[in-house]
Amino acid sequence: MSEKNQLHVYPIPAGAVQQKDYLLRVRSAGGKWKPLSAYQVKVDMHDVREASMVYFDFAGTVELEITFPKFYTVYDVQVRPASAGVQNTFAAKKIILVIDQPGNFSVEINRDRFHNLHVFAGAIEEAPERDASGVLHNTIGNSANDQIAAQPVNRLVYVDPGVHYIGSYIWEIPSDTRVYLAPGAVLMGGLAIRQARNVHIFGRGVVYQGHLDPHYYTDGLTIDQATDVSIAGTCFIDPLHYTIAMGGSDGITIDNVKTFSCLGWSDGFDMMSCSHVTIRRSFLRTSDDCIAIYGSRFNNYGGSHDVTVTDCVLWADVAHPMNMGTHGDAAHDGDVIENIRFENIDVLDQHEFQSNYLGVMALNPGDKNTIRNVMFKNIRIDALEHGRVFDVEVKYNKDYNPAPGQLIENITFEDIHITSGPGEEVSLVAGYDAEHPVRDILFKDIYRDGGKVADLSAANIHVGDYTSQIRIV
Structure with a gap:
């Protein structure tokens, strides 16, 4: 894997509320797949529904794979905003997104905006030193x-x-x-x-x-x-x-x-x-x-x-x-x-x-x-x-x-x-x-x-x- 391609994923801690509508994994170009889990996020007070959110950090290019834990057939995929230019390919049971710059996206499968997947693909974070003196x-x-x-x-x-x-x-x-x-x-x-x-x-x-x-x-x-x-x-x-x-x-x-x-x-x-x-x-x-x-x-x-x-x-x-x-x-x-x-x-x-x-x-x-x-x-x-x-x-x-x-x-x-x-x-x-x-x-x-x-x-x-x-x- 090229040094310019980096990927950091973060497990959801025990006790946090997850949403399991999708099976998710992500990889850097040329790298190995890493599993992702999604947080549950509730949307729309008119009729509250449970959507999904994942986040990870990367540099270079990554692929995000979306499959399904139960019977499902994909016939339409939209990634918004369109200005982000995120490319996707899909078959009946699988979707692949190619992401080459940080951004925040909504992935809407079969035109469903209320059980959608929100993807927060961040730049590599500069974290402070945890064990520095006085922390x-x-x-x-x-x-x-x-x-x-x-x-x-x-x-x-x-x-x-x-x-x-x-x-x-x-x-x-x-x-x-x-x-x-x-x-x-x-x-x-x-x-x-x-x-x-x-x-x-x-x-x-x-x-x-x-x-x-x-x-x-x-x-x-x-x-x-x-x-x-x-x-x-x-x-x-x-x-x-x-x-x-x-x-x-x-x-x-x-x-x-x-x-x-x-x-x-x-x-x-x-x-x-x-x-x-x-x-x-x-x-x-x-x-x-x-x-x-x-x-x-x-x-x-x-x-x-x-x-x-x-x-x-x-x-x-x-x-x-x-x-x-x-x-x-x-x-x-x-x-x-x-x-x-x-x-x-x-x-x-x-x-x-x-x-x-x-x-x-x-x-x-x-x-x-x-x-x-x-x-x-x-x-x-x-x-x-x-x-x-x-x-x-x-x-x-x-x-x-x-x-x-x-x-x-x-x-x-x-x-x-x-x-x-x-x-x-x-x-x-x-x-x-x-x-x-x-x-x-x-x-x-x-x-x-x-x-x-x-x-x-x-x-x-x-x-x-x-x-x-x-x-x-």
Whole structure:
């Protein structure tokens, strides 16, 4: 086997919940087959079903083989997003994928999107040295925080492979701490970073909450009034509320994080009154908004600004893939949400029927909020089960808002690629009234089914009242 071809696989620890729909093995080009096991991940709160997830790390090229433990005949295979370019060949009883670059994929056999196989093929990880001086091993939970704080700044907590239960089910990680979740580690419970700084979570491990009472409404990770925080590589399964809830915080980086949710209000990454947030290379399949950007909410006050989301795969079994503006400080003058950028995003689906919550890209300010200076660029949207592509409306959503939003202005949608489907509704651009308008919206290089559209009608966009300077080029 060539030195450039490497492959690392990670056994699922005893006690973790597996899904056994498939028989899986993987090999480097020219190498020996290695068996893989799949985690169970539950999807779609409309009708919760059990899908599969595997992860491994590699360099070079690998082949992934999929066969079946019971009678099954394959007649169709789709690997999404299509932009990943993963090649597959199949016969009646076997599928082979050829993967030559890291990425996060959905393998859908016989057009089944709900018992599918999610494949997270990562780059070779640079793990910290487990036995270095001062490293703490499996020192988790609030009862361990005094021991952690006694170590020097930037101390490392190394969580080994295996199932680890968090006492009191939420661990509030102290400042100046790094937490490494080794591949094969499963943390049972939730994490929190509150009024802390310089906290970094990384590693291929899993944070799991499927064993908890859903009425706890626990986030996978809460970041509250914090600065200089990052999380990289981790997978969340069955969060009871948001996967990552960010409030009143600055300087957050989310890199290559994966999540699956199946409960009401189980959003992906939500931020309230946050600034300088970077989200990249992540995969979100959620039963509420995948990514939402708000102003004031709960104990957080002020607008949100300077948020960048790049190179992500979004799948909203409920609500929006990308949403902003609903919540703000309606008791005063509202908030401003500004300087937002989404770029190089694959949207695998939106499945939502409630009229207030349609929109793959939803700009819906309420609570006297203003949304301005937003860019959506290089967005690829697969055929929607049910939804609309663009929803740019100043709203008065009686479910949440005591007042309508104030304004939407200076928004650009550029290089947007849409695949038509029977579940797509007409996109909307509309103000609320003359005092609450929408203005200066540019649609540039909009493509539908491979062809560039020439006008708003061909883009399936309706422009309503209280709007100005709505252009397509």
